Amino acid sequence: MSQGDEKMSGGHAASSEALVLRSGGDQAAISFVRFEPRAPYDQRLPFLQERGSETAAAFRILRQRLIDRGNPRTILCTSAGRQEGKTTLAANLAMAYAELSKHRVLLIEASFRVAALGEMFGFLPPKGFASQLDAHRARPQDPWVVVQIAGAPLFILAAEPRACGSCSRVLAENARFCPMCGTAVVLSEGPTKLDGVSFAAMIETFRQSFDYVIIDAPPVLGSGDVNLIQDVADAVVFSTRKGKTEARDLRRAIEQVAPAPVAAVALIDD
Numbered sequence: 001m002s003q004g005d006e007k008m009s010g011g012h013a014a015s016s017e018a019l020v021l022r023s024g025g026d027q028a029a030i031s032f033v034r035f036e037p038r039a040p041y042d043q044r045l046p047f048l049q050e051r052g053s054e055t056a057a058a059f060r061i062l063r064q065r066l067i068d069r070g071n072p073r074t075i076l077c078t079s080a081g082r083q084e085g086k087t088t089l090a091a092n093l094a095m096a097y098a099e100l101s102k103h104r105v106l107l108i109e110a111s112f113r114v115a116a117l118g119e120m121f122g123f124l125p126p127k128g129f130a131s132q133l134d135a136h137r138a139r140p141q142d143p144w145v146v147v148q149i150a151g152a153p154l155f156i157l158a159a160e161p162r163a164c165g166s167c168s169r170v171l172a173e174n175a176r177f178c179p180m181c182g183t184a185v186v187l188s189e190g191p192t193k194l195d196g197v198s199f200a201a202m203i204e205t206f207r208q209s210f211d212y213v214i215i216d217a218p219p220v221l222g223s224g225d226v227n228l229i230q231d232v233a234d235a236v237v238f239s240t241r242k243g244k245t246e247a248r249d250l251r252r253a254i255e256q257v258a259p260a261p262v263a264a265v266a267l268i269d270d
Contacts, residue, residue, distance in 0.1 A: 029143035030209075035123050036150035042120045044088045047095040056092075062237075063096040066263060072234030074203060075263075078217040078226055079239045080246075080253035085268030087116045089239040090216035098154035103211035106146070108157045110194065110229060111218045115159035123147060128160030137198050155210070194218075196228040203232040220253035227257065235263035242269045 041048040046056040066072060077090035087109075094107040109117040112130045127145040135142055147156045206213055215233065218225040230236065236257055240250060254262055 030146055031143045032146045032148045032155060033126055034148045034150045035121070037122050042122070044120060045091060045095070047092060047099065056096075059092040059096040060099075062264060062266060063093060066235065066237075069263060070235070072261075072263060073211065074207065074213045074215070074232055074234045076215045076217050076226075076230060076233035076236045076260075077239065078236065078253075078257075079219045079241075080221050080249040081244075082114070082219050084219065084241040084245050085239040085266075086219065087111070087120065087216050088268055089237065089266050090214050091117065091120055093237070094154060094212075094214040095152070097212045097214070098149075098152045101153065104153045104155070104209070105212045105214065106155045106157065106206055106210040107214050107216065109159040109216045110199070110225075111216055112159050112194070113218070115161045117156060117216060118158040118161055121147075121149065121156065121158075123158075125158040125160060129157040130159045132157075133195070133198060133202065136202065137195070140201075194225050194228050196231070199229045200232050220256050221249060230257050230260045233260060236260050237263055238265045239268050240265060242267060 037048055039049070043049075046053045047059075050056060066075065075093065077086050077093065079086040079089075090107060094105050097103055098105040107117065109115060109129055115128075118125050125145075125147065132142075132144060136144075144157070147158065148154065149156065203213060215229070217229065220226050238250065238253065250265070
């Protein structure tokens with residue numbers, strides 16, 4: 001990918017580079033773009049602005065407990081319902097692992113309907129994960145394009161945000177009209193749906209070259225998307241939000257992903 005193909009904003013994008021992944025006898029490349037986040041940082045990312053905070057410390061404790069309890073290498077982060085902090089959980093858990101410096105960490109956004117990782121870190125994906133997953137069904141040897149956060153062994157495969165078809169302005173989830181150009185928003189399910197077989201093959205490839213793979217998955221209730229991809233995970237971590245998550249919904253969600261190994265339930269208090 002040339003620099004002319006990059007679509008980065010908010011921070012600084014450096015030149016593209018390439019890695020080689022090996023899976024069995026095959027080779028597939030990863031092209032990555034280094035991105036340096038700049039202030040003001042998203043308040044949901046304490047590792048960028050308040051590394052000594054209690055919130056950052058809590059994610060370090062969660063990381064250590066996971067390491068002590070079997071050290072799962074592929075971790076699926078989800079929640080019972082929407083807006084319960086699963087993306088905040090996935091992003092900060094990935095940064096907690098990357099903070100150790102000796103591990104290469106890949107953060108994958110598998111929640112296509114409400115893409116948020118790019119916005120959280122301050123960039124537009126050079127190529128969205130959803131469209132790349134579509135393309136690899138037909139051309140499995142195509143290089144993957146990921147973003148590396150400068151100064152850390154953290155790599156991100158972010159999905160395409162919901163955007164205006166006329167001016168490309170990123171839109172709020174419930175927007176009916178673009179606030180920039182006034183164009184009516186056409187409802188869409190996005191460029192692809194999750195495919196368990198393709199997703200599993202991709203994860204197996206990435207496990208060969210990354211020490212940890214953290215997946216920001218869709219919420220469990222109201223959809224079967226998580227059930228399509230949960231088998232790739234060594235552990236599942238649920239996020240809950242104070243004043244939002246109902247205990248009965250959490251129980252239903254844990255039952256729905258059974259027998260997947262639920263390793264922890266994290267409380268996101270913001």
